[in-house]
Amino acid sequence: MSGSGSPEVVLYGAPASLYTAKVRAFLRVRRVAYVERFPSHPRYREVIKPAVESHRIPVAEFADGAILQDSTEILDELERRYPDPVTASMGPRQALATHLLEVVGDRGVSKPAMHFRWSFLKENEDFLVGEFGRSLRFPAPAEEIARLGRRVASKMSGYLPMLGIEPRTIPAIERVYGETLALLDDHFAHHPYFLGGAPSRADYAMMGPLYGHLGRDPKPLHLMQRTAPLVYRWTERINGAEVETPEFPDRRRALPEGDEIPPTLVAFLRHVFRGYAEELVLSAGRLNALLAASPGLPPGGFLSPEGADQPVLGAIVVDYHGVAVEQQALGHALWILQRALDYVAGLEGEVRATALAFADEIGAGEVLALRFARRLTRSHGRLAVA
Numbered sequence: 529m530s531g532s533g534s535p536e537v538v539l540y541g542a543p544a545s546l547y548t549a550k551v552r553a554f555l556r557v558r559r560v561a562y563v564e565r566f567p568s569h570p571r572y573r574e575v576i577k578p579a580v581e582s583h584r585i586p587v588a589e590f591a592d593g594a595i596l597q598d599s600t601e602i603l604d605e606l607e608r609r610y611p612d613p614v615t616a617s618m619g620p621r622q623a624l625a626t627h628l629l630e631v632v633g634d635r636g637v638s639k640p641a642m643h644f645r646w647s648f649l650k651e652n653e654d655f656l657v658g659e660f661g662r663s664l665r666f667p668a669p670a671e672e673i674a675r676l677g678r679r680v681a682s683k684m685s686g687y688l689p690m691l692g693i694e695p696r697t698i699p700a701i702e703r704v705y706g707e708t709l710a711l712l713d714d715h716f717a718h719h720p721y722f723l724g725g726a727p728s729r730a731d732y733a734m735m736g737p738l739y740g741h742l743g744r745d746p747k748p749l750h751l752m753q754r755t756a757p758l759v760y761r762w763t764e765r766i767n768g769a770e771v772e773t774p775e776f777p778d779r780r781r782a783l784p785e786g787d788e789i790p791p792t793l794v795a796f797l798r799h800v801f802r803g804y805a806e807e808l809v810l811s812a813g814r815l816n817a818l819l820a821a822s823p824g825l826p827p828g829g830f831l832s833p834e835g836a837d838q839p840v841l842g843a844i845v846v847d848y849h850g851v852a853v854e855q856q857a858l859g860h861a862l863w864i865l866q867r868a869l870d871y872v873a874g875l876e877g878e879v880r881a882t883a884l885a886f887a888d889e890i891g892a893g894e895v896l897a898l899r900f901a902r903r904l905t906r907s908h909g910r911l912a913v914a
């Protein structure tokens with residue numbers, strides 16, 4: 529546990545989980561007194577899972593009894609309970625960049641995150657099978673851990689086709705990830721955190737893929753340490769391995785003045801949206817088509833008639849940095865995007881124009897012009913319409 533006294537938050541999660549990494553990052557940076565438990569803990573089965581109506585992690589249980597699944601909802605609640613004066617003073621460009629980085633952290637880099645986990649079994653398999661197995665039963669005989677771990681591994685590796693990861697697209701995914709790392713390494717040569725001098729939700733969101741998978745599994749960890757050591761150092765910084773940032777000894781812990789976005793972050797965002805904007809636009813098209821075909825869906829109705837919690841919305845073909853990728857449209861990412869759309873919708877006049885000009889600058893203008901035929905919400909742990 530970090531901090532002293534009884535925990536304020538119990539985090540049900542696992543070390544190898546992408547979305548747990550996002551929430552853990554907040555708890556560590558903000559020094560919240562928390563404990564982490566595996567989903568094999570009896571309380572998860574008996575109390576937590578029925579309460580959130582979901583089998584997913586992370587789940588946060590607060591000392592006052594609130595229990596939440598979904599890393600975005602948990603971060604909202606944590607920010608409400610532990611407001612940060614640094615981030616509360618964000619300008620519209622910084623706030624919009626943060627919203628968009630949460631969209632990116634959710635699915636915008638899941639191709640490399642899943643590819644570098646599941647396409648390199650020689651390097652990763654023993655580690656991952658052990659990690660998954662231990663999160664389900666520990667202590668236990670090695671064979672039992674391996675049996676349970678392999679069951680999870682086979683389910684998770686089954687997600688690759690849905691993301692368009694196949695032999696034909698893998699060279700592009702590897703090339704693009706190499707460029708991503710180079711851009712981020714350049715950014716962290718100038719700044720300790722995503723937005724500049726202070727940690728924010730942008731960092732927590734990006735820790736999901738960049739630490740949970742890419743900064744921890746043997747194959748991509750080695751790649752990151754070898755080719756982008758400053759990105760690796762950022763993961764250490766967020767994890768609190770060193771309280772101070774020796775690379776930036778005199779840096780004030782504050783966001784850049786005047787709502788400035790570091791040019792190195794602009795370069796990274798442009799790169800990401802070059803390969804991700806079209807996926808979001810086509811996914812919104814599938815959502816609107818689905819909604820048009822189900823006019824009778826009542827408020828609170830699940831988007832998936834089968835009750836899938838994070839439903840896919842149909843096949844799309846996206847131009848991923850010059851390569852046509854056949855994949856599924858992912859509904860949950862649109863729910864996160866809706867938060868960015870709401871943010872911009874709440875702005876007026878010059879402030880709104882500033883935010884939209886920034887979106888154009890990073891290639892997200894079309895994404896922020898999207899409109900969903902109905903509002904998305906989450907109900908009983910499932911994607912639903914409001």
Ligand SMILES: N[C@@H](CCC(=O)N[C@@H](CS)C(=O)NCC(=O)O)C(=O)O
Binds near residue numbers: 545548583586598599
């Ligand atoms: N949108 C959810 C996603 C959570 C999620 O998918 N967690 C993974 C572990 S990283 C999980 O529980 N997967 C179980 C499954 O895919 O069946 C969040 O942000 O909390």
